[in-house]
Amino acid sequence: xxxxxxxxxxxxxxxxxxxxxxxxxxxxxxxxxxxxxxxxxxxxxxxxxxxxxxxxxxxxxxxxxxxxxxxxxxxxxxxxxxxxxxxxxxxxxxxxxxxxxxxxxxxxxxxxxxxxxxxxxxxxxxxxxxxxxxxxxxxxxxxxxxxxxxxxxxxxxxxxxxxxxxxxxxxxxxx
Amino acid sequence: xxxxxxxxxxxxxxxxxxxxxxxxxxxxxxxxxxxxxxxxxxxxxxxxxxxxxxxxxxxxxxxxxxxxxxxxxxxxxxxxxxxxxxxxxxxxxxxxxxxxxxxxxxxxxxxxxxxxxxxxxxxxxxxxxxxxxxxxxxxxxxxxxxxxxxxxxxxxxxxxxxxxxxxxxxxxxxxxxxxxxxxxxxxxxxxxxxxxxxxxxxxxxxxxxxxxxxxxxxxxxxxxxxxxxxxxxxxxxxxxxxxxxxxxxxxxxxxxxxxxxxxxxxxxxxxxxxxxxxxxxxxxxxxxxxxxxxxxxxxxxxxxxxxxxxxxxxxxxxxxxxxxxxxxxxxxxxxxx
Numbered sequence: 043x044x045x046x047x048x049x050x051x052x053x054x055x056x057x058x059x060x061x062x063x064x065x066x067x068x069x070x071x072x073x074x075x076x077x078x079x080x081x082x083x084x085x086x087x088x089x090x091x092x093x094x095x096x097x098x099x100x101x102x103x104x105x106x107x108x109x110x111x112x113x114x115x116x117x118x119x120x121x122x123x124x125x126x127x128x129x130x131x132x133x134x135x136x137x138x139x140x141x142x143x144x145x146x147x148x149x150x151x152x153x154x155x156x157x158x159x160x161x162x163x164x165x166x167x168x169x170x171x172x173x174x175x176x177x178x179x180x181x182x183x184x185x186x187x188x189x190x191x192x193x194x195x196x197x198x199x200x201x202x203x204x205x206x207x208x209x210x211x212x213x214x215x216x217x
Numbered sequence: 218x219x220x221x222x223x224x225x226x227x228x229x230x231x232x233x234x235x236x237x238x239x240x241x242x243x244x245x246x247x248x249x250x251x252x253x254x255x256x257x258x259x260x261x262x263x264x265x266x267x268x269x270x271x272x273x274x275x276x277x278x279x280x281x282x283x284x285x286x287x288x289x290x291x292x293x294x295x296x297x298x299x300x301x302x303x304x305x306x307x308x309x310x311x312x313x314x315x316x317x318x319x320x321x322x323x324x325x326x327x328x329x330x331x332x333x334x335x336x337x338x339x340x341x342x343x344x345x346x347x348x349x350x351x352x353x354x355x356x357x358x359x360x361x362x363x364x365x366x367x368x369x370x371x372x373x374x375x376x377x378x379x380x381x382x383x384x385x386x387x388x389x390x391x392x393x394x395x396x397x398x399x400x401x402x403x404x405x406x407x408x409x410x411x412x413x414x415x416x417x418x419x420x421x422x423x424x425x426x427x428x429x430x431x432x433x434x435x436x437x438x439x440x441x442x443x444x445x446x447x448x449x450x451x452x453x454x455x456x457x458x459x460x461x462x463x464x465x466x467x468x469x470x471x472x473x474x475x476x477x478x479x480x481x482x483x484x485x486x487x488x489x490x491x492x493x494x495x496x497x498x499x500x501x502x503x504x505x506x507x508x509x510x511x512x513x514x515x516x517x518x519x520x521x522x523x524x525x526x527x528x529x530x531x532x533x534x535x536x537x538x539x540x541x542x543x544x545x546x547x548x549x550x551x552x553x554x
Contacts, residue, residue: 104343
């Protein structure tokens with residue numbers, strides 16, 4: 043039962059990921075991503091990682107994607123229409139680019155197959171036998187507290203960089 | 218098999234309870250507004266108009282359903298369900314009482330009993346914004362879109378304060394499990410409201426913003442936006458938005474009672490039977506539900522920039538300071554492990 047659920051959810055997650063690239067309207071992309079995130083969260087739950095599942099929904103579906111939606115609605119994308127359609131436009135273009143994309147994708151899959159474990163392993167279903175929350179907290183604020191802080195600094199720097207870049211682009215536009 | 222039956226029974230009872238409370242709230246809203254304005258309110262259907270919600274529901278079902286030209290049909294149909302679902306799901310983790318012994322089995326009075334109840338609740342309430350924002354977008358109308366945008370901006374802003382105030386309570390109790398939080402405040406003197414007065418006040422105000430209720434109901438600000446995000450909705454889908462709103466109010470009221478007022482614990486009667494506990498929770502939640510109505514028919518609406526300023530420049534720093542102070546007190550009194 044749980045295994046069937048795992049495969050169904052994996053399929054949903056993959057289809058959602060495909061939808062992100064192939065949807066014609068950005069709204070469709072965001073909603074596909076939402077579906078993909080949900081499938082991932084339920085997979086975490088199946089594997090017994092309650093905290094990870096809740097965090098996935100809370101952070102990605104509840105905060106990040108809402109901001110995406112917000113930006114998309116504020117930008118003027120009216121001419122793209124409100125219909126959901128899939129288009130293969132991202133794959134169109136010069137043959138060479140398509141060839142390179144396919145080669146890279148095949149290479150990645152090959153790499154995973156070469157590692158061996160990914161396809162042979164049983165689906166991660168059932169309780170992983172962990173009590174992850176205190177362990178996670180101790181790891182995050184004890185052993186890995188320095189990298190944790192470093193990541194937040196990095197994110198802050200990224201944010202400042204994005205603001206600077208966006209401002210420069212505006213100036214060049216003459217606005 | 219037996220466990221499954223118990224689970225199904227709980228789901229049915231809680232769901233029916235939620236819908237009933239939502240229906241009664243729609244009646245109470247009209248009654249309370251009428252009393253505050255020296256009118257009678259609905260009093261024709263049943264005694265005191267108590268059957269009015271049923272009549273309204275029937276009418277909603279038989280109304281014609283309209284989908285505006287150029288709307289995204291899939292999203293337009295899905296959005297009201299997305300608005301109502303998270304509020305109903307969150308009720309699953311709220312403990313409505315202690316344990317009952319029926320036919321020799323101990324049955325805890327909450328639908329599920331997960332360690333991360335608070336996190337589950339927060340992640341579900343974070344999803345409620347989708348129904349509003351997608352409904353506003355899919356309607357293909359400028360009023361709806363603006364209403365949806367306003368609502369989502371507001372809900373994102375105030376969610377931060379809500380989470381920070383809940384975290385202060387979680388710090389005090391040392392658990393993300395709502396049952397443990399209730400167990401930690403069995404006596405009136407242990408209620409979190411005495412230890413976290415600031416968090417309680419912030420939570421109560423933020424509740425209004427999270428549910429898009431007066432005086433923060435910019436999403437459906439009639440003078441500017443007609444009906445806001447649900448301008449284009451009709452029939453049962455319109456009703457679903459309201460069902461979602463009343464369910465969200467009910468859940469947040471129960472949550473406020475659980476976090477700050479001891480949940481189903483009965484003041485000065487620790488050995489109370491379970492049904493008194495359930496009644497106690499209902500009474501505490503009922504107070505907050507009445508507060509929603511009381512404020513709605515008393516205070517004028519804020520301006521949108523005032524709302525944003527209040528959220529980001531007043532509530533968020535206060536909630537952060539409160540969390541910092543709570544953390545410091547907990548660290549120094551309980552000692553580092």
